[in-house]
Amino acid sequence: MQKIDESILSEVIHKRPDISYKGNYGRILIIAGSTHFGGAALMSARAAVNSGAGLVTVATVPEKFTAINVDIPEAMTIDYNNLQDLDESIQKNNVIVIGPGLGSSDSTVNLIKTVIKNISDQIIIMDASALTMVSEKKIDLNAIKNLILTPHQGEWQRLSGLKIPDQTSKNNLKKINSLAPNSLLIVKKHLSEIYYQNNVYQLLNGNPGMATGGMGDTLTGIIAAFVGQFGFSLKVVSAALYLHSHIADKIYQKDYVVLPTKLASKIPQTMQKFACSKK
Numbered sequence: 001m002q003k004i005d006e007s008i009l010s011e012v013i014h015k016r017p018d019i020s021y022k023g024n025y026g027r028i029l030i031i032a033g034s035t036h037f038g039g040a041a042l043m044s045a046r047a048a049v050n051s052g053a054g055l056v057t058v059a060t061v062p063e064k065f066t067a068i069n070v071d072i073p074e075a076m077t078i079d080y081n082n083l084q085d086l087d088e089s090i091q092k093n094n095v096i097v098i099g100p101g102l103g104s105s106d107s108t109v110n111l112i113k114t115v116i117k118n119i120s121d122q123i124i125i126m127d128a129s130a131l132t133m134v135s136e137k138k139i140d141l142n143a144i145k146n147l148i149l150t151p152h153q154g155e156w157q158r159l160s161g162l163k164i165p166d167q168t169s170k171n172n173l174k175k176i177n178s179l180a181p182n183s184l185l186i187v188k189k190h191l192s193e194i195y196y197q198n199n200v201y202q203l204l205n206g207n208p209g210m211a212t213g214g215m216g217d218t219l220t221g222i223i224a225a226f227v228g229q230f231g232f233s234l235k236v237v238s239a240a241l242y243l244h245s246h247i248a249d250k251i252y253q254k255d256y257v258v259l260p261t262k263l264a265s266k267i268p269q270t271m272q273k274f275a276c277s278k279k
């Protein structure tokens, strides 16, 4: 198993060219949140904005618009129950996050199907409730060309049928090769793993202070912004995963628990540090 180390950050994070504008740094659509899980949409969007995404739109329930506009004025909002707005937004964004805080419902199943129907070569990051509903309804993922799956071990158990003690790298590889062979899979846990093109990569950082609600939602926003501005590759996703745990480790030196909102607030300064350290 290959290891992911700190050098990945300066390899991936670039200084921005002077002649550039927001359209060069990714258009991200985050389909997330519901009545009881508004925070998941907020945390994903905050992380995407703070990780340098050029434009971020949150598709959610209208009752959460005010909270999002107040907390993240950089992000736009649309109603995911308005199918015309949603179809248009799916087509015009190049990275789509689907799942955080959607809840296990028929509405989530419809949102997944709407995304699959409307995409061409967009990058899809599927997390949380979207993964749960894909498992429950056995939704075929093979139509998605650029797919990143980010289950924690419980979600991966549902998706793969592998109980946690059986989630060995050999078994995980076999399962992802039958479920979605072209996808990039991150199994989130202590020392998370990436499965991609028949290889396995392991993260060596991260800490138990990260075991708090919203930490995975935050990761989806970082990955979305990274692939939106640096392109979809194993290196870019590895850098996003590493950065998330790297900032968490810095916070954990002083704080007993790593708050996702605090982690997100430190992303811009940490990215600048690694962009400037590049030779």
Ligand SMILES: NC(=O)C1=CN([C@@H]2O[C@H](COP(=O)(O)OP(=O)(O)OC[C@H]3O[C@@H](n4cnc5c(N)ncnc54)[C@H](O)[C@@H]3O)[C@@H](O)[C@H]2O)[C@@H](O)CC1
Residues within 6 Å of the ligand: 036, 037, 038, 039, 040, 041, 099, 100, 101, 102, 103, 128, 129, 132, 152, 153, 154, 155, 188, 189, 213, 214, 215, 216, 217
């Ligand atoms: N503030 C918010 O709005 C939040 C919303 N959330 C949303 O809540 C919904 C349910 O997600 P949950 O993940 O809480 O619940 P799930 O029911 O999907 O997963 C939790 C289950 O997985 C098991 N499990 C095994 N290994 C695990 C691991 N390494 N990490 C986590 N669980 C593991 C647990 O024992 C439990 O049975 C999702 O839509 C999620 O996005 C959460 O992200 C928490 C914060």
Ligand SMILES: Nc1ncnc2c1ncn2[C@@H]1O[C@H](COP(=O)(O)OP(=O)(O)O)[C@@H](O)[C@H]1O
Residues within 6 Å of the ligand: 128, 152, 188, 189, 190, 191, 192, 205, 206, 207, 208, 209, 210, 211, 212, 213, 214, 215, 216, 217, 218, 219
């Ligand atoms: N003990 C731990 N050590 C390292 N990383 C952890 C630990 N606990 C949680 N994490 C990380 O925190 C994130 C939790 O994601 P997830 O369970 O999806 O959170 P949520 O759905 O609440 O946002 C993952 O990236 C996971 O690897």
Ligand SMILES: [Mg+2]
Residues within 6 Å of the ligand: 127, 128, 152, 216, 217
């Ligand atoms: Mg999660």
